[in-house]
Amino acid sequence: xxxxxxxxxxxxxxxxxxxxxxxxxxxxxxxxxxxxxxxxxxxxxxxxxxxxxxxxxxxxxxxxxxxxxxxxxxxxxxxxxxxxxxxxxxxxxxxxxxxxxxxxxxxxxxxxxxxxxxxxxxxxxxxxxxxxxxxxxxxxxxxxxxxxxxxxxxxxxxxxxxxxxxxxxxxxxxxxxxxxxxxxxxxxxxxxxxxxxxxxxxxxxxxxxxxxxxxxxxxxxxxxxxxxxxxxxxxxxxxxxxxxxxxxxxxxxxxxxxxxxxxxxxxxxxxxxxxxxxxxxxxxxxxxxxxxxxxxxxxxxxxxxxxxxxxxxxxxxxxxxxxxxxxxxxxxxxxxxxxxxx
Amino acid sequence: xxxxxxxxxxxxxxxxxxxxxxxxxxxxxxxxxxxxxxxxxxxxxxxxxxxxxxxxxxxxxxxxxxxxxxxxxxxxxxxxxxxxxxxxxxxxxxxxxxxxxxxxxxxxxxxxxxxxxxxxxxxxxxxxxxxxxxxxxxxxxxxxxxxxxxxxxxxxxxxxxxxxxxxxxxxxxxxxxxxxxxxxxxxxxxxxxxxxxxxxxxxxxxxxxxxxxxxxxxxxxxxxxxxxxxxxxxxxxxxxxxxxxxxxxxxxxxxxxxxxxxxxxxx
Numbered sequence: 165x166x167x168x169x170x171x172x173x174x175x176x177x178x179x180x181x182x183x184x185x186x187x188x189x190x191x192x193x194x195x196x197x198x199x200x201x202x203x204x205x206x207x208x209x210x211x212x213x214x215x216x217x218x219x220x221x222x223x224x225x226x227x228x229x230x231x232x233x234x235x236x237x238x239x240x241x242x243x244x245x246x247x248x249x250x251x252x253x254x255x256x257x258x259x260x261x262x263x264x265x266x267x268x269x270x271x272x273x274x275x276x277x278x279x280x281x282x283x284x285x286x287x288x289x290x291x292x293x294x295x296x297x298x299x300x301x302x303x304x305x306x307x308x309x310x311x312x313x314x315x316x317x318x319x320x321x322x323x324x325x326x327x328x329x330x331x332x333x334x335x336x337x338x339x340x341x342x343x344x345x346x347x348x349x350x351x352x353x354x355x356x357x358x359x360x361x362x363x364x365x366x367x368x369x370x371x372x373x374x375x376x377x378x379x380x381x382x383x384x385x386x387x388x389x390x391x392x393x394x395x396x397x398x399x400x401x402x403x404x405x406x407x408x409x410x411x412x413x414x415x416x417x418x419x420x421x422x423x424x425x426x427x428x429x430x431x432x433x434x435x436x437x438x439x440x441x442x443x444x445x446x447x448x449x450x451x452x453x454x455x456x457x458x459x460x461x462x463x464x465x466x467x468x469x470x471x472x473x474x475x476x477x478x479x480x481x482x483x484x485x486x487x488x489x490x491x492x493x494x495x496x497x498x499x500x501x502x503x504x505x506x
Numbered sequence: 507x508x509x510x511x512x513x514x515x516x517x518x519x520x521x522x523x524x525x526x527x528x529x530x531x532x533x534x535x536x537x538x539x540x541x542x543x544x545x546x547x548x549x550x551x552x553x554x555x556x557x558x559x560x561x562x563x564x565x566x567x568x569x570x571x572x573x574x575x576x577x578x579x580x581x582x583x584x585x586x587x588x589x590x591x592x593x594x595x596x597x598x599x600x601x602x603x604x605x606x607x608x609x610x611x612x613x614x615x616x617x618x619x620x621x622x623x624x625x626x627x628x629x630x631x632x633x634x635x636x637x638x639x640x641x642x643x644x645x646x647x648x649x650x651x652x653x654x655x656x657x658x659x660x661x662x663x664x665x666x667x668x669x670x671x672x673x674x675x676x677x678x679x680x681x682x683x684x685x686x687x688x689x690x691x692x693x694x695x696x697x698x699x700x701x702x703x704x705x706x707x708x709x710x711x712x713x714x715x716x717x718x719x720x721x722x723x724x725x726x727x728x729x730x731x732x733x734x735x736x737x738x739x740x741x742x743x744x745x746x747x748x749x750x751x752x753x754x755x756x757x758x759x760x761x762x763x764x765x766x767x768x769x770x771x772x773x
Contacts, residue, residue, distance in 0.1 A: 181767070181768055182767075228768070231599075231768070234603045235602075235603065236599050236602050236603055236765060236770055237765055237766075237768055237770070238762075238765045238766045256605060259603060259604060259605050260605055262603075263603075264600070264603045266596055266599075266600055268595075268596045270595040270596055270597070271595060271596040271597050271599075271600040272597075273516055273517075273520050273597070274520075275519075275520035275521075275523045275524075276516055276519045276520045276523075280515075280516060280519055281516070283512075283516075284512055284513070284515070284516040285604060287508060287509060287511075287512030288509050288512060288513075288601070288604040288605065288606050289604060289605060290508075290509075290605065292508065316523070
């Protein structure tokens, strides 16, 4: 095992895919058959014991990056080092240093028990006999499935399957854990529990280095020490979550005003006057984007001075679109897509 | 080897949960023997001379041919269909993130299928033993099993080529079906080489089933030792080695291409 502080290193990783893989259409030169860049010169480093987030909208290239790191996908160019091992030259050794928790729970064997699923992976990593039995028990216990280990995975809820996937990855206590949208199919309570488990047990107790792909800013904020924001296959910013949040927080505010003052408030908040909000108890709620967080007190003062009765003025929870906007000069297509979707 | 066994264990445990299907499949073998028995009985006077070198009874001749067809079908279909299914579920990609090598993975996944074929073959043989008028040389069963194993390995090469096509194109392009049809028609599965039209007869030599069935029938139905069928055996070994080498190379290259093209999983 390498002692280097940087346990994951990616340098200028580039990858292109054909959107249309039909050989016949490719021979005809049909559109979509030429390779389309999915990752463009991506470089990042993750320190030992760190929880690092890859944050971006769907299609940003997060999963592709994780697949390259886990050696199931080869990059067109670039260098990949996992725990000091060149993952492109020696993928077999690299695979022993990491474990992957995929986004898709179908990757489990549904007709066998959770314990058998975990046992299979323990065996694939070379564990045998009593050591394997103990590792399986410990992994299931860690994720709170010790009592349900004998049940068939097909009878589990999505949350339990997600936990089985994590137990399967943890069974050999890998130094690096790759999590692809780990809370995608979980309810809010289970998602919060899982995040607590990742932070308190995997990272704090076991010292596992975690690379996490997510499009949830809430998840990134709760879990990650640092994050890379990805837009269309490029990393547009890499920083601590605290600093990324500081750049974006407060830029969007929710303002609740008396319905009689809506037009005046809209003018001051630069919102279109032709769209009117629905009044509830004589008030309307307006969501506005400010040039930067420092403008919030100035805007509030202007509203009050203009005679607008303001009953609420609060920053909106940080969204992925806010984060992306805060690091790019103009609204990116990805941010626009996220905002339209929201 | 341990990794292969682990995959086999997991896959077998999963398959054993299909209890009804397992039972129906075994019963269907017994039911399928009935028409074979009656048709073989009716054709015995006509076939007796043509099959004399391999068997004295057309019924047992057909039983061995049927067992070989089970083996060939499993060998050409198992790997491509498993690869296809595991690409769709993401399981293939997931397992390939672990230290297992693909030959162990493929062998581990297909072991259950071949075990199941062996079970059905045994049921067929036992039924034939009860009904047949001629004898089955049970003492030669280990040699018979070796020949069937070599046949499985030879056709697994076709299965690997088909699985390579699945990795590359998401379709096996009917390679398993073509190989199986050609083998059943030309490979003396249901009728001896002598009854083939003269235009087709020479092609029988290019089908691994021909040498395998010739050897298998002589060993099991005529109680001959392996050395008596050495030419057939050498030919079969050649098919098995060639099949695995060609199939293995194709699969290795296809896997490498899939790792580049991102086709190890279904998007």
